[in-house]
Amino acid sequence: MSSETKKPGRGRPKTLDKAHVTDVAMHAYWEEGPTEVSMNEICARAGVSKPSVYREFGNDDGLAYAALESYAASVLGKILAIIADDDIFPNKISKIAYLSAEEEVHENGCLFVKMRAAKAKMGPKTKALIDQIESMAIDAFTGLLTQGRATGEWNNSISVELGARYLHAQIGLALDQRARGQDPKALLDLALSVLSPPKA
Amino acid sequence: MSSETKKPGRGRPKTLDKAHVTDVAMHAYWEEGPTEVSMNEICARAGVSKPSVYREFGNDDGLAYAALESYAASVLGKILAIIADDDIFPNKISKIAYLSAEEEVHENGCLFVKMRAAKAKMGPKTKALIDQIESMAIDAFTGLLTQGRATGEWNNSISVELGARYLHAQIGLALDQRARGQDPKALLDLALSVLSPPKA
DNA sequence: ACATTTTTATACTAACTGGTATTTTAAAAT
DNA sequence: ATTTTAAAATACCAGTTAGTATAAAAATGT
Numbered sequence: 312m313s314s315e316t317k318k319p320g321r322g323r324p325k326t327l328d329k330a331h332v333t334d335v336a337m338h339a340y341w342e343e344g345p346t347e348v349s350m351n352e353i354c355a356r357a358g359v360s361k362p363s364v365y366r367e368f369g370n371d372d373g374l375a376y377a378a379l380e381s382y383a384a385s386v387l388g389k390i391l392a393i394i395a396d397d398d399i400f401p402n403k404i405s406k407i408a409y410l411s412a413e414e415e416v417h418e419n420g421c422l423f424v425k426m427r428a429a430k431a432k433m434g435p436k437t438k439a440l441i442d443q444i445e446s447m448a449i450d451a452f453t454g455l456l457t458q459g460r461a462t463g464e465w466n467n468s469i470s471v472e473l474g475a476r477y478l479h480a481q482i483g484l485a486l487d488q489r490a491r492g493q494d495p496k497a498l499l500d501l502a503l504s505v506l507s508p509p510k511a
Numbered sequence: 512m513s514s515e516t517k518k519p520g521r522g523r524p525k526t527l528d529k530a531h532v533t534d535v536a537m538h539a540y541w542e543e544g545p546t547e548v549s550m551n552e553i554c555a556r557a558g559v560s561k562p563s564v565y566r567e568f569g570n571d572d573g574l575a576y577a578a579l580e581s582y583a584a585s586v587l588g589k590i591l592a593i594i595a596d597d598d599i600f601p602n603k604i605s606k607i608a609y610l611s612a613e614e615e616v617h618e619n620g621c622l623f624v625k626m627r628a629a630k631a632k633m634g635p636k637t638k639a640l641i642d643q644i645e646s647m648a649i650d651a652f653t654g655l656l657t658q659g660r661a662t663g664e665w666n667n668s669i670s671v672e673l674g675a676r677y678l679h680a681q682i683g684l685a686l687d688q689r690a691r692g693q694d695p696k697a698l699l700d701l702a703l704s705v706l707s708p709p710k711a
Numbered sequence: 712a713c714a715t716t717t718t719t720a721t722a723c724t725a726a727c728t729g730g731t732a733t734t735t736t737a738a739a740a741t
Numbered sequence: 742a743t744t745t746t747a748a749a750a751t752a753c754c755a756g757t758t759a760g761t762a763t764a765a766a767a768a769t770g771t
Contacts, residue, residue, distance in 0.1 A: 320716075350758080473698075481702075522748060560748095
């Protein structure tokens with residue numbers, strides 16, 4: 312909606328590519344851990360000066376916020392797309408499980424899960440965004456299960472609210488395990504089996 | 512086995528209480544996170560000088576190692592005691608779940624889980640101890656499930672190896688949730704329900 | 712040409728980190 | 742009493758962190 316482009320005014324033209332810096336930061340935090348990479352390091356890797364980064368992002372909190380925001384847009388977008396997809400309920404669950412447990416994009420885990428784990432060290436803006444993404448994810452899973460219940464595809468004794476929290480927790484666990492170099496597939500399948508309706 | 516007491520020789524008598532320092536470090540790491548408390552801070556809180564701590568523990572790795580070792584001895588001991596207990600299989604599972612999900616001793620989570628999450632920032636000795644405790648835990652759960660299978664109390668299609676890893680992962684998840692201020696009880700119950708034998 | 716505006720690059724700060732060299736102190740052995 | 746041993750306290754070190762003051766550069770407006 313809002314454009315980043317500001318009609319090029321008087322001063323020296325800007326060479327700093329904000330999206331590029333955000334991307335460098337996002338990948339650094341994602342692959343190496345959000346507390347493992349300093350501002351100095353990000354600036355060096357992005358090939359930009361430190362004052363430029365501070366002008367654009369304010370402080371480390373602002374940069375972490377931008378990185379997480381950018382991450383969430385793409386990853387949460389994929390989950391929402393699966394939910395909105397026209398497919399049967401169990402396939403949607405499988406697709407979400409596959410996305411987190413097997414897709415190579417999550418080979419090193421999930422930036423959100425890592426930032427949540429390091430929440431104590433994050434700044435206030437980033438903390439708030441973590442909470443916001445958390446509830447958006449829960450909402451997404453709640454929507455999925457509400458769908459399933461409405462269509463009768465998900466009929467068991469588990470409440471939608473508990474199911475959504477469970478799904479969220481198990482996917483987070485799988486992503487955490489991937490970050491530790493484990494293969495979470497079998498464990499996640501087992502965990503999600505409790506959401507399956509009885510064989511009836 | 513080995514005694515820490517060394518016949519008091521010639522020099523100035525030692526006033527530093529190694530067990531006390533270890534305890535201060537353990538609780539600091541446990542409650543605030545192993546990367547949140549510096550050596551300076553530990554020394555100040557324990558009321559001892561920095562060189563004394565470095566003489567006793569070598570470096571930060573040594574102190575973290577001692578803290579985790581002390582923690583594991585007490586907590587893993589409890590789990591092993593439950594397993595060795597004379598009780599029926601499902602009760603043992605319940606007791607272990609209760610220990611991690613409800614006992615107030617784990618109100619702030621589990622030092623092992625937190626150190627494992629911060630493994631990248633730990634020194635080599637502590638890293639090795641984390642791995643060692645991890646496999647000891649898996650072994651303990653494997654033993655429990657092997658028991659259950661042998662007595663026929665745990666008869667389902669899940670392999671002992673997968674079940675042990677699952678139990679370990681779910682308990683770790685519950686402890687992680689507690690560290691984040693959540694109540695994991697309902698989620699853990701749901702997760703562990705897949706280990707229950709069919710109603711038959 | 713020259714002033715103005717904005718961004719860039721360099722160099723710096725203050726606080727904190729893990730770790731240590733040095734001096735002081737307290738005991739035992741002679 | 743004096744020497745010896747070991748521990749303790751103080752003060753220090755080099756490196757890193759987030760963040761910034763200052764100056765140089767590159768554009769536009771007049």
